Amino acid sequence: MKHVYGWLLLTPAAILLVGFTHYPAAATLVDSFFSTGTALRPSHFVGLANYAALGADPIFWQVLGNNLAFALGTIPTSIALAMLMAIWVNDRLPARALVRMSYFTPTILPMIAVANLWLFFYTPQIGLVDKLTALFGVPSHNWLGDPRTVMGCIAVMTVWKEAGFFMIFYLAALQSLPPELGEAARIEGASRWYFFRRVTFPLLMPTTLFVLVNATINSFKLVDHLFILTKGGPDNASNLLLYYIYQVAFSFFDTAYASTLTVVLLALLAALAIAQFQLIEKRVHYR
Amino acid sequence: MRLQGANAPLLEAGAAWLLALLWVLPLAYAIWAAVHPATLATHFDPFAPLTLANFRKAWTYAPFARHFLNTVLLVTMILAAQLVLCTLAGFAFARFEFAGHNVAFGLVLVQLMVMPEVLIVENYRTMARLGLVDTILGIGLPYMASAFGIFLLRQTFKTIPRELEDAARVEGCSMLGVLWRVYVPLARPTYLAYALVSVSYHWNNFLWPLIITNSVNTRPLTVGLAIFGAPESGVDWAVISAGTLMAVSPLLVAFLLFQRQFMQSFMQAGIK
Secondary structure (H helix, E strand, C coil): CHHHHHHHHHHHHHHHHHHHHHHHHHHHHHHCCECCCCCCCCCCECCCHHHHHHHCCHHHHHHHHHHHHHHHHHHHHHHHHHHHHHHHHHCECCCHHHHHHHHHHHHHCCHHHHHHHHHHHHCCCCCHHHHHHHHCCCCCCCCCCCCCCHHHHHHHHHHHHHHHHHHHHHHHHHHCCCCHHHHHHHHHCCCHHHHHHHHHHHHCHHHHHHHHHHHHHHHHHCCHHHHHHCCCCCCCCCCCHHHHHHHHHHCCCCHHHHHHHHHHHHHHHHHHHHHHHHHHHHHHHHC | CCCCCCECCHHHHHHHHHHHHHHHHHHHHHHHHHCCCHHHCCCCCCCCCCCCHHHHHHHHHCCHHHHHHHHHHHHHHHHHHHHHHHHHHHHHHHHCCCCCHHHHHHHHHHHHHCCHHHHHHHHHHHHHHHCCCCCHHHHHHHHCCCHHHHHHHHHHHHCCCHHHHHHHHHCCCCHHHHHHHHHHHHCHHHHHHHHHHHHHHHHHCCHHHHHHCCCCCCCCHHHHHHHHHCHHHCCCHHHHHHHHHHHHHHHHHHHHHCHHHHHHHHHHHHHC
């Protein structure tokens, strides 16, 4: 009976999960070996031709490089800031709840709204950034229109959006540390910096690894802001893999090539999943 | 979150405050621009006249009322379906060692990594086949069986002592009666945490709703906001600020009222 009941309870969820996760993942893989069908030429098997096209597509490599640069540009900064925020908010600070709230607020805003707010900061001449730099005599600059500055601008915005979210994990970790450690350090006369470097930072390592993997996954999944800020431009300078998939599928209507790109994204996510899984295993040993 | 830690040195407290100020600046600036006439939005005159005209304009420039309705319908529908489906599946994994339950659970967890928005091409095709393109059901359907919800409820149900279940059985409770009368009431904090995360996520979700909708009658707030705020729409910045604030305000107000609950729920969601 338990077999029947178990499967009966699971069936409604299982149908939807298979229909919108497993089936499309498998179909994506199959599609990547076929050409995109047109009215005149139906879709046919092309072997690895799509993958050959992928290897020869300079935009694909640029986009992948952008994803890497984006991850390297945002993640270490977000993590460092999140750690700092958590340590501050964990201390006795005047109006601590208010400070904590300010740090966390960007987390609950939709990326589209965030992009709307920041778009104006970066607008040439009337934007806040241009006004600030004008005080130092720097001439007006098209921050989002220049391939050299566009990624930096988006990275700053992403750090603002994500640091507060990572902060709560550090805060939880800090609160689980025994208070005796801090007391002992105080009696020994250790400086705050020394205590952080030799005690807090190493003890936060499992949290850091956890946040690192999650942040990397986010850097592949979060592309909403590109719709508002740059549309991947100028000249693909700010394009990311998922946004490129969207463009190929829904602007260029090349679904077979979009599937091939999706396979790459799935492979990357799978690799990260394995990394995350091994981290969880390690954490069990750590305790 | 309990009180702990040393007094922060004055310098650090100042830095913490400065950072907090920096962090609220974008939102504060949007509020500033939204309540002043467009011509004054970029000038910082503390005595500039206040106005609500920008909110009125935003409300009429874009069909915000309809977008609000769509979003509310969407998050309600998704949450209701998630609660039912994830409760049943979570119960199955927590209390029935059915054949293949380990493999099935592994397959469920795949969705934690491969969210529906990654598979936009195939999922769009499926929706086209089902005739669900440009429907609110089409936006919500891929999210209704949530691996995160199943996982969270399985963990919670597992901590509930079997003796309670046995006692209810002796009283003549059916299997679903046990689930409804014993497991669900005891898992209330988990449901609350999950509901907060689910509502926040779908209130803010953008990519999949953008792809699957193409009319005012189905577009949720985020998609409406993106069309409204796009530079080519030509709407001035004060009005865009007002529209953006309107779209985020329900969630923002809820967060300001229930901060602690929000932070704890988001943390649970992240750790999984």
